[in-house]
Amino acid sequence: MYGIVLSRRDFREADQVIAILTAEEGKREYIARGVKKITSRNTSNLEPGMLVSFGIAEGKKEWSYLTNVQSVESFFHFRQSLPTLHIIGYSLDALLAMLREGEQDTEIYHFFISYLRFLDQQSAVKTLLLDAFLIQLFSHLGYHPSLDACVVCEKSYKDIGLEFLSASEQKPGFYFAGGGVICASCKKEKQRIGESIYPCGIKEINTLRFLLASSWQDVFSFSLAEEEYKLVHKLIYEFMLYHSERKWEDWGKISLLMT
Numbered sequence: 001m002y003g004i005v006l007s008r009r010d011f012r013e014a015d016q017v018i019a020i021l022t023a024e025e026g027k028r029e030y031i032a033r034g035v036k037k038i039t040s041r042n043t044s045n046l047e048p049g050m051l052v053s054f055g056i057a058e059g060k061k062e063w064s065y066l067t068n069v070q071s072v073e074s075f076f077h078f079r080q081s082l083p084t085l086h087i088i089g090y091s092l093d094a095l096l097a098m099l100r101e102g103e104q105d106t107e108i109y110h111f112f113i114s115y116l117r118f119l120d121q122q123s124a125v126k127t128l129l130l131d132a133f134l135i136q137l138f139s140h141l142g143y144h145p146s147l148d149a150c151v152v153c154e155k156s157y158k159d160i161g162l163e164f165l166s167a168s169e170q171k172p173g174f175y176f177a178g179g180g181v182i183c184a185s186c187k188k189e190k191q192r193i194g195e196s197i198y199p200c201g202i203k204e205i206n207t208l209r210f211l212l213a214s215s216w217q218d219v220f221s222f223s224l225a226e227e228e229y230k231l232v233h234k235l236i237y238e239f240m241l242y243h244s245e246r247k248w249e250d251w252g253k254i255s256l257l258m259t
């Protein structure tokens with residue numbers, strides 16, 4: 001089987017538990033025997049973020065053991081860049097936290113490989129790639145933000161835009177509980193009854209649509225003013241917090257990633 005190593009942690013005296021993402025079995029944990037011994041041939045092939053091939057020997061208890069681990073792509077290039085390693089570390093954490101154990105998902109597997117390959121080819125990195133990765137990941141996992149119309153009254157995105165153009169106080173918003181964009185009048189109504197609406201302008205909606213639909217190369221080439229980046233980043237970050245049980249570090253505040 002082929003798979004991407006997501007994490008490794010010590011287990012018993014000389015072994016490690018390795019989480020691997022494969023097209024066939026999704027995210028699953030396996031035991032690598034003796035990897036803590038310097039002589040083990042498997043050690044250097046099991047770094048998080050590596051694409052490996054491996055065999056499995058079923059153990060007596062619930063564990064499966066890795067056999068014959070070979071490196072297929074080590075992504076040597078991005079391992080030289082600390083900012084890129086940070087972005088990959090964050091992405092690996094998100095996959096570990098959000099994917100369900102043993103749930104087959106071929107798309108996520110290929111999605112992640114394309115991301116690693118793209119990052120490996122770049123000499124510089126942009127935080128916006130991580131924003132795009134995370135919103136695409138959440139969208140794929142069933143939290144696709146609804147951006148085509150108001151999630152309450154179904155007013156079209158175009159009409160919401162026209163409304164805003166004719167009167168700038170007609171600003172839409174983002175309604176997390178409803179899963180997407182909300183028009184200015186529904187926003188007022190929701191706020192009146194005490195529901196919280198996240199501030200979100202037409203530009204952020206446009207950027208979000210772009211990030212959801214674009215290739216890594218297009219995201220990388222996209223230029224966004226600092227202020228606009230901050231707004232859309234904050235929206236993605238809050239969206240992610242809303243849909244996960246974990247408190248995530250704000251990747252927009254990791255100084256190493258500031259460009």
Ligand SMILES: [Zn+2]
Nearest residue numbers: 150153183186
């Ligand atoms: Zn509405």
